[in-house]
Amino acid sequence: MTDNSRDFQLQCPLPIRRYPRVMVAHGGGGRLMNDLIREMILPAFDNPILSQTMDSASLRVPAGRLAFTTDSYVVKPLFFPGGDIGSMAVYGTVNDLAMIGARPLFLSAGFILEEGLPMETLWTVVQSMKRGAEKAGVTIVTGDTKVVDRGKGDGLFINTAGIGVLEHSLEIAPSQVKQGDVLLVNGDLGRHGIAVLAAREGLEFETSIESDSAPLADLVLTLLKGGIELHCLRDLTRGGLASALVEISEQAGLGLTIQEKSIPCRPDVRAICEVLGFDPLHVANEGRMVAFVPAEQADHALALMKGHEQGKDAVRIGQVTGVDCKGQVTLRSVIGANRLVDMLSGEQLPRIC
Amino acid sequence: MTDNSRDFQLQCPLPIRRYPRVMVAHGGGGRLMNDLIREMILPAFDNPILSQTMDSASLRVPAGRLAFTTDSYVVKPLFFPGGDIGSMAVYGTVNDLAMIGARPLFLSAGFILEEGLPMETLWTVVQSMKRGAEKAGVTIVTGDTKVVDRGKGDGLFINTAGIGVLEHSLEIAPSQVKQGDVLLVNGDLGRHGIAVLAAREGLEFETSIESDSAPLADLVLTLLKGGIELHCLRDLTRGGLASALVEISEQAGLGLTIQEKSIPCRPDVRAICEVLGFDPLHVANEGRMVAFVPAEQADHALALMKGHEQGKDAVRIGQVTGVDCKGQVTLRSVIGANRLVDMLSGEQLPRIC
Numbered sequence: 001m002t003d004n005s006r007d008f009q010l011q012c013p014l015p016i017r018r019y020p021r022v023m024v025a026h027g028g029g030g031r032l033m034n035d036l037i038r039e040m041i042l043p044a045f046d047n048p049i050l051s052q053t054m055d056s057a058s059l060r061v062p063a064g065r066l067a068f069t070t071d072s073y074v075v076k077p078l079f080f081p082g083g084d085i086g087s088m089a090v091y092g093t094v095n096d097l098a099m100i101g102a103r104p105l106f107l108s109a110g111f112i113l114e115e116g117l118p119m120e121t122l123w124t125v126v127q128s129m130k131r132g133a134e135k136a137g138v139t140i141v142t143g144d145t146k147v148v149d150r151g152k153g154d155g156l157f158i159n160t161a162g163i164g165v166l167e168h169s170l171e172i173a174p175s176q177v178k179q180g181d182v183l184l185v186n187g188d189l190g191r192h193g194i195a196v197l198a199a200r201e202g203l204e205f206e207t208s209i210e211s212d213s214a215p216l217a218d219l220v221l222t223l224l225k226g227g228i229e230l231h232c233l234r235d236l237t238r239g240g241l242a243s244a245l246v247e248i249s250e251q252a253g254l255g256l257t258i259q260e261k262s263i264p265c266r267p268d269v270r271a272i273c274e275v276l277g278f279d280p281l282h283v284a285n286e287g288r289m290v291a292f293v294p295a296e297q298a299d300h301a302l303a304l305m306k307g308h309e310q311g312k313d314a315v316r317i318g319q320v321t322g323v324d325c326k327g328q329v330t331l332r333s334v335i336g337a338n339r340l341v342d343m344l345s346g347e348q349l350p351r352i353c
Numbered sequence: 354m355t356d357n358s359r360d361f362q363l364q365c366p367l368p369i370r371r372y373p374r375v376m377v378a379h380g381g382g383g384r385l386m387n388d389l390i391r392e393m394i395l396p397a398f399d400n401p402i403l404s405q406t407m408d409s410a411s412l413r414v415p416a417g418r419l420a421f422t423t424d425s426y427v428v429k430p431l432f433f434p435g436g437d438i439g440s441m442a443v444y445g446t447v448n449d450l451a452m453i454g455a456r457p458l459f460l461s462a463g464f465i466l467e468e469g470l471p472m473e474t475l476w477t478v479v480q481s482m483k484r485g486a487e488k489a490g491v492t493i494v495t496g497d498t499k500v501v502d503r504g505k506g507d508g509l510f511i512n513t514a515g516i517g518v519l520e521h522s523l524e525i526a527p528s529q530v531k532q533g534d535v536l537l538v539n540g541d542l543g544r545h546g547i548a549v550l551a552a553r554e555g556l557e558f559e560t561s562i563e564s565d566s567a568p569l570a571d572l573v574l575t576l577l578k579g580g581i582e583l584h585c586l587r588d589l590t591r592g593g594l595a596s597a598l599v600e601i602s603e604q605a606g607l608g609l610t611i612q613e614k615s616i617p618c619r620p621d622v623r624a625i626c627e628v629l630g631f632d633p634l635h636v637a638n639e640g641r642m643v644a645f646v647p648a649e650q651a652d653h654a655l656a657l658m659k660g661h662e663q664g665k666d667a668v669r670i671g672q673v674t675g676v677d678c679k680g681q682v683t684l685r686s687v688i689g690a691n692r693l694v695d696m697l698s699g700e701q702l703p704r705i706c
Binding site: 052057062 | 377378379380381383384386387408409410411414415416417418419421422425426429448449453455459462463465495496501504505507510512514515516517524587588590591592600604637696697698699700703704706
């Protein structure tokens with residue numbers, strides 16, 4: 001019996017456990033759905049707003065600007081080293097809020113369950129969301145559960161939407177990127193994509209590769225509190241660092257140059273990428289971001305990052321160079337050669353988030 | 354060629370049309386996803402906030418209380434008489450905001466597409482969301498697109514989350530329901546469920562039964578503006594009127610009595626329900642709500658409803674009766690007999706929303 005199974009048997013209330021698998025009726029708006037919500041969801045996300053079980057949550061938010069975002073999570077498999085769909089569904093949306101400098105406050109959670117999903121799986125994911133929300137400092141205040149018939153889903157999809165508050169007056173966006181800005185990333189690249197791929201394909205490596213999945217809002221707030229005038233932030237999810245940089249470069253109308261030798265990537269991850277034909281620049285991360293900061297603040301920003309749990313391996317990877325170089329991202333290789341970095345047409349590793 | 358196909362050929366930009374079906378790469382964070390967003394989604398939901406294509410939308414909202422809600426939509430089939438998954442995904446979430454008396458302002462839109470979905474279908478749904486948002490007076494400010502491999506979804510699922518503002522100081526909730534309150538519904542019951550079922554099963558009836566799917570926020574705001582002290586509102590979706598009333602009765606700790614002869618249901622819908630063994634009280638609606646209002650305001654509230662497009666067939670269906678009758682909903686039949694109304698354990702018609 002796994003730890004999860006033991007916890008499930010000991011902690012999951014009987015009205016839930018007596019149905020070992022999710023049934024269509026669990027999404028039907030009747031007694032079974034009520035049980036699912038009252039016995040599993042409400043106790044996990046325990047808070048007075050959600051517990052009112054109204055059609056909408058009623059929230060008090062400070063006056064000013066709010067951030068609002070959404071993401072659906074369809075990662076396959078649901079569990080992988082370093083994370084699972086539940087923690088990811090919390091951190092991913094928290095990170096989207098953080099990328100405009102918002103303090104995340106509230107999340108919604110929408111579940112699309114496939115008939116036949118083991119109830120233990122759902123319970124384990126919900127517990128993971130609970131812990132993720134605690135770690136990220138957000139409250140899950142409203143939700144929805146739908147069940148689709150067997151063969152019409154893939155176990156479990158989760159959508160979260162998030163509301164955050166902007167406590168600064170900066171506009172953190174590609175339009176604010178300026179020539180000379182320095183590019184920082186908060187840690188090594190590529191672990192999330194490789195960890196999910198390995199779990200999906202049953203690959204075994206000599207070393208253990210765990211996803212980098214993590215909430216980044218507190219790191220961003222630390223930079224803001226430290227007086228860093230953040231020009232632009234982007235989390236390096238689908239499409240990896242390459243897509244993020246090309247997009248920002250296109251939107252800013254400025255060229256970027258990054259140094260290959262500064263791109264942080266663990267040797268084992270780099271080796272696996274080489275064997276599988278992936279470029280770490282394109283592999284997705286779930287706890288990594290690029291920050292564009294004014295050159296004169298770069299050292300201070302880097303020091304602040306290094307002092308934070310989510311940025312202890314932060315490095316400077318490049319700078320904003322040419323004007324009139326819309327979309328031009330140059331990688332300066334170790335031997336001094338330059339190559340242009342491009343966005344892929346799709347994703348080399350589908351369903352990693 | 355259908356009207357949709359013609360519109361698609363004439364109006365959908367070439368970068369989209371040249372892929373007749375959704376591919377996994379359309380969700381990969383690269384060029385194809387960028388094209389999908391820039392050429393299809395942004396022009397349809399055209400607004401300056403969404404067009405910034407940031408990780409989060411930055412919003413200005415009035416100070417005070419906000420409403421926040423989410424729903425995923427998995428209706429099958431995607432199109433049915435009187436609506437489709439797109440308009441439903443807008444109206445359903447708008448209605449959840451309206452049920453605590455909020456004025457809906459902003460929506461998010463999360464798409465989970467199955468590989469192979471005809472691009473024309475997606476385009477048609479997006480156009481329907483655009484029209485729905487215009488009709489409901491909301492702006493779609495942030496979104497997400499994921500693609501799952503063929504056989505791991507069912508064409509298209511949509512999640513919307515919504516933010517609204519509360520411009521009144523009432524608490525509209527089961528806890529506010531009082532003995533003597535009058536129950537009003539805004540129109541005939543059961544059409545949505547039957548319309549979707551008929552479309553799914555290819556049933557043909559002598560008469561045309563269209564879904565009642567509609568946005569209800571303006572109707573609720575009209576009641577509030579008219580000075581009606583709304584005690585509780587509930588939209589009659591999954592589980593129908595029966596589930597809504599049992600839930601409210603349980604939460605309020607009060608008994609409810611409804612008169613069978615006052616329950617509005619079209620004769621053709623009632624006849625089909627009889628043939629198929631459904632109870633119109635349990636069939637889902639997408640543009641119907643029950644309102645609990647103080648007895649002395651019932652006539653005024655009914656008149657206000659009847660003066661509104663979404664309430665012109667409103668009727669009084671019952672009242673709050675016994676105290677200490679938690680969860681007891683009594684249906685008084687035409688011949689004077691009483692029967693208790695209960696919630697079903699699941700849904701008699703799955704995937705109607």
